[in-house]
Amino acid sequence: MTGYDIIGDVHGCASLLTRLMGRLGYRVGESGAYEQPGRQVVFVGDLVDRGGEQLQVLETVKRMVDSGSAQIVMGNHEFNAVAYDTEHPDRPGEHLRPRSEKNTNQHRAFLDQVDGEARAGYLKWFAAMPLWLDLGDIRVVHACWHEPSMRVVEEALGSNRFSAREQFVRASDTEDPLYEAIEVLLKGPEIDLAKHRLEPYYDKDGHPRSRARVAWWRENATTLRQLAVLDGNFRTASGEAYPELPDVTVDPAESSYTYRGDVPVFYGHYWRSGSPEAGSDYTRRSACVDFSAVKTGNLVAYRWDGEDEIRPGHYVLSA
Template sequence: MTGYDIIGDVHGCANELTTLLDALGYRRSTASGAYEHPVRQAIFVGDLVDRGPGQLEVLQTVKRMADCGSAQVVMGNHEFNAIAYDTEHPDRPGEHLRPRNAKNTKQHQAFLDQVTSDTRSAYLEWFMTFPLWLDLGDIRVVHACWHEQSMGEVEGALGANRFSSRDQFVRATAKRDPLYEAIEVLLKGPEIDLTKHGQLPYYDKDGHARSRARVAWWKYGASTLRDLAVMDGGFRTATGEAYPVLPEDQVAAGEESFSYCGDVPVVYGHYWRSGEPRLGVDFTERTACVDFSAVNTGTLAAYRWDGESEIRPENYVGVNH
């Protein structure tokens, strides 16, 4: 094996996935029916499901690859949510670990419609086998944030970097439990409370009011609210105006503690970036995002890692929606 092709959040974009695999040099094996590469392996950063029109086809494609060894998959928050939505609370009959309220069901409905009955159950059990991160020595992969303190919490609670039973999801979905907090960081990324810094709540792309912003943990050395809070998603104020630029106020030490300072490159997804991957601000010397809003008229992107210790923007490969 000479390298890894790390593929961003697919979200049910089956046509784009097969086009990207073709562009990366993967070909369907007549023996296994899986896409394979003679000398490389694909790694998916999670969020295979929800939103897109080809979710079953995506799962079939990726699982065939994983079964024959031509791919690995780390868990995304959407796989985690799917398991929790399906798992009844052991102490509360009729309730599920992810509440089946209107908001959660709407987010998950496309998966429920496209992947049904026994087929869905089999894929949920497959999701259970996904590691929460991969440390492959000279390259690291995680869905949302590489944070060693949270990883230590997970390993202490689960005994590994992955779940082994649905019983473990009880703690993982219980707010204020240390395991819950660790999973939130790894699969959704750390957040900063804007209101504690005197800022107003904002309204996201779905019209939901939020007071917490994602933290740009990939910006090593960032220490101000403007640099750390990710606020480039077209967010609005309550009156519909563009959310104002945040001040350059220094944040508390604990709020900047998520910044990645390792020497090993990290590739991650989750953040719905926009534009041309290799031209954007979505990579640093040691970090590269591969989520470019594939399901939202964006790009399904991959980063081709060939052993380099610093990210090379020319190694991005993308297929437009």
């Protein structure tokens, strides 16, 4: 393999994926899958929910993975889909992910567009996806590369992936160490704003939140302002823009997630906006590839050709 093309969260945007594959130079081969000699795509997860072309995305990506022209890691939306579908063995009628109005609405596009045997087959595929990939020269995870959490997963599951639906029960139990490990890898670590005497913020969907995502990719970050990801369209309860956070040093435990590895790591999940070349979405050794495809109409890839430091010119956009 001479290179990898790491593609961000697709979220049901098949047309954007088709356009991006063309810009990357992939063509449909005899197997019916996109391929390119010497190269392989790596998807960072979150294929489903939100967009209007769910089934087409799943058909395209699974065909590529099955043929060997792509690999994939699980995203939180794949995990949520399996948990939403899985009934708790000890609580008849209850599911591992509660079927609340909020959760059902978040999952509505997948439920409406993929049903019957097709849905059952894709859920089986989701459940077996690896939670991360260490490919030697690069690393890929959906939300956060955190080796202590990976060790918890390997101890609980025996590998970097689930092998049975029953294991999702443990991963959905807030009292089980596996739950927190999966949360970190698939959703990212968080800082409790209440601990710093700050009011909740309202996210892009209008939901109040008292915890902020940690910018684990910022190599030397030690303060609340540097570590808490609150640079989106977040609001206060009164509808005003959320104020700038204080530049106070956080507890060492809150900054312990910072990535300090020498191997480039690629991730999605964070709904970034603007140009990926602007400088706020990559460091020497890490690069985000999720640029809100559903919202911006831009699906993003990073074309890796063997470099050991991120090169912003290697981002490729579908637009």
